[in-house]
Amino acid sequence: MKQHISKIIRILFPFLLGGGILYWMYRDFPFGEMGDLLLHKMKWSWMLLSFIPGILAQVFRGLRWRQTLVPLGEQPRRSTCIYAIFLSYASSLLIPRIGEVMRCGVLTRHERISFAKSLGTVVMERIVDSLLILLMVGSVLLWQLPVIMQFFDLTGVGLQGVLSKFTTTGIIVTAICVATIIALGFFLIRRLNLSYKLSEALKGLGSGIASLRKIKNIPLYIFYSLGIWVAYFLHYWLTFFCFDFTSHMSLTATIVSFCIGTIAVIVPTPNGAGSWHFAVKTILVIYGLGQMEAISFVLIVHSVQTLLLILLGIYALVALQLGHRKEVRP
Helix, strand or coil: CHHHHHHHHHHHHHHHHHHHHHHHHHCCCCHHHHHHHHHHHCCHHHHHHHHHHHHHHHHHHHHHHHHHHHHHCCCCCHHHHHHHHHHHHHHCCCCCCCHHHHHHHHHHHHHCCCHHHHHHHHHHHHHHHHHHHHHHHHHHHHHHHHHHHHHHHHHCCCHHHHHCCCCHHHHHHHHHHHHHHHHHHHHHHHHHHHHCCCHHHHHHHHHHHHHHHHCCCHHHHHHHHHHHHHHHHHHHHHHHHHCHHHHCCCHHHHHHHHHHHHHHCCCCCHHHCCHHHHHHHHHHHHCCCCHHHHHHHHHHHHHHHHHHHHHHHHHHHHHHHHCCCCCCCC
């Protein structure tokens, strides 16, 4: 009984957290004006154009994942790897962080690949992505630090002025997000310690991680790794041209808000709902965008991009069901 309650809490908590942040942000929002913005003031051509790099990022991720499986003696179909990625993102909207397990399950079911082995490659992939994120965020912070300090000197705005943009509730929300990330870290460490005691699982995990050293085409792996994040950025940047009030935003503001948003999605809410809205909105306001415009921007962009993930997940599910599974190997 206790285990069932614990599972229910783990599933419901991300929705409650994300929903709580969204309610706080949009409790006084004039939703009645959204229809006019969506139908008459939004340039949908730019939003549709942003779908191309958004889809491409997931395709790159699927192709890169296959690269790490080939050295292990596996030859999954490229299409299956890509569909598994589509499904992983869509499933994470229902249960945050379940996507990694989902995509490994897809390969096990449709390609007869060891779950532990594919999970090992996913762990390695997360390590590579984490290093790239740290490098990206660190570089942006170092690049922007002199500019931000100069901006403070010229305008007479200090750190206190920036903090004044946060209400007491905003500070509380930030503290809750940070506490949640820390709690998630402890939970994952505990789960890993309990889940992978079997020698077979550890062997598959180790071989998956070691596969990175055996990849034949390292330049292609690097291309995919960098391409994923360049595509993600383009997926986000192109949406700025959908609205007159964001089309003038500098590339610097776009890059910084993208990096902060990337960090914000670590908070375990469905597709970063709430935490991403709050973080990106705050950065855009600091860079000069109006409060109402910033809130409208993050709401529309996140909603449409989430809808894209759902549609890709449905497409992948149908494609996998219509396709043929590989025959069981002797």
